[in-house]
Amino acid sequence: MADVGSKQNFDWQKLYVKATDKIMGDEDCAFRSLLTAAPPLLNCDHGDPTMFEAYWNAHKDDHVKVGYANDTLSYFVKSKEQEGCPWFVSALLDDAIRELHSFVGNAVTGDRAIVVGNGSTQLFQAALYALATRDGTSTPVVSEAPFYSAYREIIDYLQSKLFHWAGDSKTFHPKANETFIEMVTTPNNPCGTMREGLGLGDKGTIVHDLAYYWPTYVPIISSFDSDVMLFTLSKCTGHAGLRIGWAVVKNPAVAKKMAEFVALNTIGLAQDAQSRAAGLIRTVIRGYGGKRRQDHCIADDNFEISLSDPKYLLAHEIRITEALLAKKFFHWSRQVMESRWVKVRSALAGNKNFSLQNNVASATHTFSTCTFSGTSHSTYPAFIWLKCEKEGTDCQMILKRNGILGRNGALFGVSTQYARLSLLDHEPAVDLLVERLTTLEC
């Protein structure tokens, strides 16, 4: 499920918006000076995927959508309703999503329904609505800690009698024959770990939140084929402002019930957004010219991480630029993330007071071969999951004193010694974050 979080630092946000206006080419300096000026707090609380602007700014004309005044004058869109798809989902977007999953190889969509909604946040609620028992009891929803901080909030806000938040799946003991729902986020938000779910008995239904299961963040190992899989455009192409999420659903009755939720909740979703989403997805695929592997133009060989080599980061920069120019979207985004992680690990390498809890991203972790790119690499999570090693400390407070706004570990169901920091911001903001992490004091 997508992540936006609270906007705790309004002044920074205002500054940020001003800065965003100016971020192009030589004006990066202006952006940076704005960021470093007062107020000094760097907002890494939310996972706003502005990182992707660098790619799309370079290819802004690759998908241009023209909307006339007589477009979208009906609740109804050309859908694949006759094939069992929701009446409010555009056939074009349905096709594009299936093609994308087939191209990337991260999810099976054949004979599955695709339910599109206003972001995966809405589809998460649709899944709860569809999977809750209707026997008069409230269905517990659990997730293994650290779990995505918004689950609890979204489950609770309307105080539904259909379901309730039941906390960490590790400490959850279902009653005999009790039906429950387990949210499995993989790779996990906040820590980036690949997860299987605890699957506590045969009465549990797993909903897979696969928001980050893209080559950008993780080697694609296999095509997921579970009952309910949630995705969001925000963490795929980066178009968070389109509010497009989707669910791939095996059981037609569950899909129908999820579509019922979206229809009751918002009578579907904006057709303009659907049409642009379809076009952008096709643009990503088209960039690869129909071929999955493009090793001939992108040097994506395995290599040993050797930070002592001054050419290391330069080589990265070259690869990023190559991928950008070659329009290999996922190669580009993966290289960007890898480069960011190299810098982050380097910044914290000598710091005994803090430890990176994204163990999957450590230099010693065994690489996996990505079936999408054909190359072997580690995972590069969207978030830094940081632990302050001193007992009883509040990592978020410490970060704040160091000019960084993070999200408190307590919101993810663990101790305040943990905090989450987004790595999806613009490059200058990430560089500033790295600078501040380098001098991080307890």
Added chain:
Amino acid sequence: MADVGSKQNFDWQKLYVKATDKIMGDEDCAFRSLLTAAPPLLNCDHGDPTMFEAYWNAHKDDHVKVGYANDTLSYFVKSKEQEGCPWFVSALLDDAIRELHSFVGNAVTGDRAIVVGNGSTQLFQAALYALATRDGTSTPVVSEAPFYSAYREIIDYLQSKLFHWAGDSKTFHPKANETFIEMVTTPNNPCGTMREGLGLGDKGTIVHDLAYYWPTYVPIISSFDSDVMLFTLSKCTGHAGLRIGWAVVKNPAVAKKMAEFVALNTIGLAQDAQSRAAGLIRTVIRGYGGKRRQDHCIADDNFEISLSDPKYLLAHEIRITEALLAKKFFHWSRQVMESRWVKVRSALAGNKNFSLQNNVASATHTFSTCTFSGTSHSTYPAFIWLKCEKEGTDCQMILKRNGILGRNGALFGVSTQYARLSLLDHEPAVDLLVERLTTLEC
């Protein structure tokens, strides 16, 4: 709140979509032949506002929105958050909405917050969420029958502990000091009556659903200035596929809570849709060239309804065309609705078995002066509210036998002798409806 309803007749819908593709100029004949071909049932169940296509087809280039691949790459939009507006509402749309209300004169917006959402359906839920007591009891929600059929369904589907549907306000007796919410739809859906609300004691909060309080449907008498007012673009400019609704809210704390709902429910709404909505609203206003009254180019004098005069409908056609060419959107839509009502009344005039319950639209009803147009006219509801006079009959079933799909009165909290029929379809579909109403048999 907007109205879409269930799609009970899928084959018809399929046909409809095919027909919509072809509806332009001379191809109206093709459209009509499709409509009259098997399957014969004419779907008047939902209030899909395709009537407005005729206007926007003629002015399709008056607002052209170009979206580039690097647009909407952030959850955040340039908002007026610093002025207390929701962070996800575009400042452009906020401004356009205020200008529209000021131009039309149907709602006071000064010193009010505007909360935009995915259609007014979402804002209806946001209002319930914001106004429900948080004292551990469930807040009753009532509305005077006949009430909009979707209220009950939307209140109930998530089984929230915060609020519940308590039925017809006429038979509702709040307990001592019990807080409750009254939905007042004015003009009312289904019947078009202007309503004040029962206001049962000082513990009731009224939410005004003003979806149809536009010059299209009713003379604008005064600028509404109540606590929470809901509007939707679907029944204003007709762009139902954009999923744009808004609430004008007096109490900043209520507005904040409503915005919280939209943020938790869907993390705001599509920025593309907001931007197009703002542009379309401005296009409507621009059509009037800054002036409210344009009597010099539109002959909009009062006249006695005289159906015996064969020139009557022709005069209507001329006025409709004049308004269309002069880009007076609301003059055009009002004339279209008036013309439709003339035909409907004529079709049912001699029929003793059925009666139009939209008494406000009767020929004998006193006209009101519309402060927007400066002329005096009756109301022209979006729906026909039909009663079969024979005791114990099912009007919907009778209509079905006559080739018309309507919505059963029981869904609106009254007897099955009533049924609702949409009058917002394309012109050829309405003509066919009128034809079938002319021969309507019990």
